[in-house]
Amino acid sequence: MTVRIGVIGTGAIGKEHMYRVKNRLSKAEITAVTDVNHDAAEKALEELEMKAKIFPDEQSLIEAEEVDAVFITSWGEAHEEAVLKAVAAGKYVFCEKPLAVTAQGCRTIMQKEMKYGKRLIQVGFMRQFDHGYEQLKQALDTKQIGEPLLVKAAHRAPEVDDSYTTDMAITDTLIHEINILHWLLADNYVSAQIFYPKKNKHALPHLRDPQVIQLETESGVLIQAEVSVNIQYGYDIQCEIVGEEGILSLPEPETTVMRYKGKQSMNLLSDWKTRFQDAYDKEIQAFINQVDNHEPAQGPSAWEGYVAAVTSDACLKAQESGQREPIELDSMPDFYRDEAKAAKA
Ligand code: NAI
Ligand code: ISE
Numbered sequence: 001m002t003v004r005i006g007v008i009g010t011g012a013i014g015k016e017h018m019y020r021v022k023n024r025l026s027k028a029e030i031t032a033v034t035d036v037n038h039d040a041a042e043k044a045l046e047e048l049e050m051k052a053k054i055f056p057d058e059q060s061l062i063e064a065e066e067v068d069a070v071f072i073t074s075w076g077e078a079h080e081e082a083v084l085k086a087v088a089a090g091k092y093v094f095c096e097k098p099l100a101v102t103a104q105g106c107r108t109i110m111q112k113e114m115k116y117g118k119r120l121i122q123v124g125f126m127r128q129f130d131h132g133y134e135q136l137k138q139a140l141d142t143k144q145i146g147e148p149l150l151v152k153a154a155h156r157a158p159e160v161d162d163s164y165t166t167d168m169a170i171t172d173t174l175i176h177e178i179n180i181l182h183w184l185l186a187d188n189y190v191s192a193q194i195f196y197p198k199k200n201k202h203a204l205p206h207l208r209d210p211q212v213i214q215l216e217t218e219s220g221v222l223i224q225a226e227v228s229v230n231i232q233y234g235y236d237i238q239c240e241i242v243g244e245e246g247i248l249s250l251p252e253p254e255t256t257v258m259r260y261k262g263k264q265s266m267n268l269l270s271d272w273k274t275r276f277q278d279a280y281d282k283e284i285q286a287f288i289n290q291v292d293n294h295e296p297a298q299g300p301s302a303w304e305g306y307v308a309a310v311t312s313d314a315c316l317k318a319q320e321s322g323q324r325e326p327i328e329l330d331s332m333p334d335f336y337r338d339e340a341k342a343a344k345a
Contacts (some may be wrong), residue, residue, distance in 0.1 A: 003291045006032035008058045008066035008082050009074030010044035013096055013124075015073055016273060017284060018048055024281055028288045034061045036074075036290055060080050062089050063274055069291045072096060076171070080105040087112045087120055091280040092291045094284065096124040097175055099305025106306035107330070113302055114335045122299035125179040125308075129282035129299075132238050132251040136241065137184055139248050146244030148185055153177050153225040153236040158270060159202065160229045169227045170315040174213055177225045178311045179304060184241070187217040188307070192314040193324040206247045215327075234268035235275055303336035 005021060007014050010033050018030050034055040035041040041054050055061035062070055062085050072082045080100035086093040099121075100106045113121055127133050127292070132279040140148060155173050164172070182189065195212040203209035210228040217223070239250040253275060257266045269275045283299055290297050311327055318325040 001027075001292055003028040003288050004031040004066050004068045004137040005029065005071055005288075006034070006055070006061045006064065006069075007052075007071045007073060007107045008034055008061060009072065009078070010035045010041045010170070013075065014071070014073035015044050015048060016280065017073060017094075018044065018050065020281055020284060021288075022048065025285050025288060027292050031066045032061050032064055045273055057092065059085055062086050062091060067091065067241065069093065069287070076101050080109060083109050083114055083121060087116055090116065090120070092120045092122075092287070092297060094122050094124065094287045095305075097179075097305070098309060098312070099123050099302060100172065100309060101171070103306060103309040106302060106309045107133050110302045110306060110336070114333060119296035119298070119301060119335075121302045121305075122283070122290075122297045123301065123305045124283065125176065125183075125300040125304060126196065126276050126279040126283045127176055127180040128183055128279075129286070130276060131178055133184065133239075136239065136248050136250060140184055140241070141186075144243075145246035145248055147219075148221050148241050148243050150242040151185075151221060151223040151225075152238070152240045152242075153181065153183060153223065154236065155225065156228045156230070156231045156234070156236040156238075157272075158230070158232050158234060160207075162204055162206075164207065166206070166211075166227065166319065167316055169209065169211050170213070170312050170319065173227050173229065174225060174315065175308050175312055177213075177223075178215075178308050178315075179300065180239075180306055181215070181223055181225075181313075182300055182304070183300075185217060185221055187219050187221060188329055189215050189311050189314075190218050191216045191326055192318045193313065194318045195321070200230045202232060208319075211319075213231060213318075215311070235271050236268065237275060301336055303332060306330075 021028050021030055032053050033041045070086045072079050072095040076098045079095050083095050145311045193214045196208050199210050211231050215223040238306045241248040302308045314327040315323045
């Protein structure tokens with residue numbers, strides 16, 4: 001069957017996902033779109049040369065007969081309500097990060113999904129589908145460097161506009177490290193602390209940039225993650241894991257190395273769209289396949305959305321206090337534990 005998808009929010013990543021469904025992926029089509037800014041929906045369809053019905057609001061799109069599954073690519077604050085509506089209608093839902101902007105919002109979503117009785121939600125933590133991170137995961141799971149002890153990570157972007165605020169370094173940017181390191185280490189976080197080094201002269205007056213976030217895990221792994229969003233030279237994601245007997249490094253994206261006029265050089269990427277293009281393709285294709293097969297959703301779950309929200313809240317508190325803030329999770333419901341096992345089997 002062709003999975004019929006409705007898109008809520010036709011901005012930057014909404015259009016990216018619409019484009020990939022049309023041009024790069026199989027077994028799905030975009031049949032419906034909606035955006036609070038009606039013009040944005042019209043323009044997106046025009047730009048992408050696509051035909052889909054424009055709905056006046058998310059409720060009517062979710063309930064539409066021609067929609068089997070929903071992409072939520074609206075602003076973060078709007079995600080919770082749309083996810084709840086989609087689950088209430090029994091529709092599969094791919095929700096961009098964050099699942100909800102509060103931990104309580106994520107709990108409400110999990111309760112709704114558990115009541116429905118089947119996993120319908122996949123959260124857009126695409127790095128779990130990136131080949132480099134998959135290799136790190138495989139090496140860690142098979143203990144190739146012994147137990148992990150330390151992690152050094154960096155999330156760097158060339159520049160941000162004036163709408164980017166100090167807290168977004170956590171809620172918009174670090175949230176990817178929060179998720180991927182939790183997945184890689186399979187170890188819960190217990191504390192967070194933030195340090196502000198000397199400010200980058202390219203950062204606007206209202207913004208603290210860079211920031212260094214220190215996270216500790218239950219087993220004692222110490223993580224130092226740098227977020228720099230005005231670093232000019234490119235979009236650069238780094239991850240190095242120091243173990244008892246060796247070191248694992250995230251592979252650099254493939255690129256040509258050029259030797260020319262006495263110099264050796266290679267291009268760097270400039271944004272997230274190209275850096276994680278393959279991972280986005282894989283996460284969305286996996287989602288489509290599960291809808292097509294009527295299987296429970298298997299990608300990053302609402303539980304992972306909850307872990308990210310709790311951790312991100314502690315980081316925001318640490319930004320304010322300058323202190324080491326505790327991170328305390330509820331116990332993981334069996335529903336997500338069992339689903340995780342089933343997904344691995
Ligand atoms: P954007 O501002 O470019 O687009 C958002 C669109 O949603 C806008 O057109 C806006 O009018 C619309 N919208 C907002 N609230 C709505 C509602 N209640 N109903 C319908 N439409 C609504 O934002 P962008 O960059 O596309 O980000 C969207 C989401 O995707 C954010 O949560 C962001 O964190 C996430 N994102 C994830 C990325 C990833 O790497 N996984 C990369 C970029 C964004
Ligand atoms: C954006 O919202 C994303 O999610 C990208 O993946 C991230 O790298 C970027 O920093 C965010 O602004």
